[in-house]
Amino acid sequence: MRAAILRGLNEKLEVRDDVSAEGPGAGEVRVRIAASGVCHSDISVQDGRVPHLMPVVLGHEGAGEVVAVGDGVSELAVGDHVIISWVPPCGKCFWCMRGEPNLCMTHMMELMNSPRFKAAEEPLFGMAGTGTFAEELVIPPGAAIKIPSDIPFDIASLIGCGVTTGVGAALNTARVRPGSSVVVFGCGGVGISVIQGARIAGAAEIVAVDLRDDKIEMAKKFGATHGAKPDDLAAVSAEVTDGIGFDYAFEVVGYPTTIRQAWDATRRGGTTIVVGMGGVDAMVQFSAFELFFNEKKILGCLYGSANVRTDFHRFIRLWRQGKLDLEGMITRRIDLSDINEAFEACSQGEVIRSVVQFN
Ligand SMILES: [Zn+2]
Ligand SMILES: [Zn+2]
Numbered sequence: 247m248r249a250a251i252l253r254g255l256n257e258k259l260e261v262r263d264d265v266s267a268e269g270p271g272a273g274e275v276r277v278r279i280a281a282s283g284v285c286h287s288d289i290s291v292q293d294g295r296v297p298h299l300m301p302v303v304l305g306h307e308g309a310g311e312v313v314a315v316g317d318g319v320s321e322l323a324v325g326d327h328v329i330i331s332w333v334p335p336c337g338k339c340f341w342c343m344r345g346e347p348n349l350c351m352t353h354m355m356e357l358m359n360s361p362r363f364k365a366a367e368e369p370l371f372g373m374a375g376t377g378t379f380a381e382e383l384v385i386p387p388g389a390a391i392k393i394p395s396d397i398p399f400d401i402a403s404l405i406g407c408g409v410t411t412g413v414g415a416a417l418n419t420a421r422v423r424p425g426s427s428v429v430v431f432g433c434g435g436v437g438i439s440v441i442q443g444a445r446i447a448g449a450a451e452i453v454a455v456d457l458r459d460d461k462i463e464m465a466k467k468f469g470a471t472h473g474a475k476p477d478d479l480a481a482v483s484a485e486v487t488d489g490i491g492f493d494y495a496f497e498v499v500g501y502p503t504t505i506r507q508a509w510d511a512t513r514r515g516g517t518t519i520v521v522g523m524g525g526v527d528a529m530v531q532f533s534a535f536e537l538f539f540n541e542k543k544i545l546g547c548l549y550g551s552a553n554v555r556t557d558f559h560r561f562i563r564l565w566r567q568g569k570l571d572l573e574g575m576i577t578r579r580i581d582l583s584d585i586n587e588a589f590e591a592c593s594q595g596e597v598i599r600s601v602v603q604f605n
Contacts, residue, residue, distance in 0.1 A: 276315075283406070331389050
């Protein structure tokens with residue numbers, strides 16, 4: 247089968263047609279991927295911002311159909327349509343039992359650290375334990391969330407990472423209150439999803455911050471009420487919040503400077519939410535006094551603080567009612583052979599989402 251493989255840092259992806267995945271063994275399912283979004287985290291593995299074992303089949307935002315189930319799997323059957331969850335909750339660990347299944351590392355670590363594919367005889371890892379830039383993959387059933395069969399796969403694939411991360415950041419992590427003021431730093435696929443989540447939550451003002459004018463204009467189509475380049479934000483904050491600062495500031499870039507900008511844009515007593523995936527050695531500075539005196543909250547956000555078993559369906563229902571625009575987020579539909587151009591477009595910030603379509 248075909249798959250896109252990253253062999254080393256800053257290398258182009260290699261698309262091959264002799265890749266295989268063994269199984270399913272007991273307690274596993276095989277999924278044929280129909281669509282997979284190109285998420286910025288795939289590029290963060292390519293450029294080394296986030297370390298990963300290599301060679302690796304990239305892709306972690308996918309949807310498809312179950313084509314085989316192993317022994318002992320009762321919750322899924324051949325023909326089921328599923329969204330891939332890159333955090334498959336085990337249901338038994340400390341975090342799962344506390345209702346924080348997005349923090350479950352039981353299966354994810356094991357899947358990340360064991361080869362999931364082979365190219366000829368060479369073992370290949372899978373991105374975050376998945377690898378949705380392959381035609382088929384083998385995963386535990388907890389990583390395949392069943393969805394209604396009438397949902398288009400390209401729409402479903404986005405829910406697998408970017409939409410859940412962004413909408414979940416607004417609805418689950420921050421719990422944005424109706425009538426509040428929101429600023430979002432970074433208007434890629436996740437930032438647009440945060441904006442949509444804030445709109446769904448009833449935020450009064452949503453300010454989209456980006457370096458690119460075209461992305462700010464795009465953000466307004468999804469619910470941003472104002473836009474600003476970073477240098478203009480102080481003026482927009484003066485207009486929107488009387489200079490007091492925002493109730494919620496979402497950082498969706500993953501750099502120390504933007505995290506600090508989001509913190510500074512947050513009002514005293516407000517909340518900064520770090521959604522962007524930053525580098526393991528990138529440090530952010532706060533003074534001890536300001537942490538105390540300004541009583542701001544700073545919240546990390548992994549996978550939108552989501553419970554994938556319930557939230558994937560919640561987002562599908564919001565989409566069905568026209569409250570979550572997923573069609574509008576797909577800028578390009580591409581073949582796997584065009585994956586390197588799609589990565590380039592994503593890292594240049596030219597697109598919201600490219601979706602790889604498999605036949
Ligand atoms: Zn668990
Ligand atoms: Zn992602």
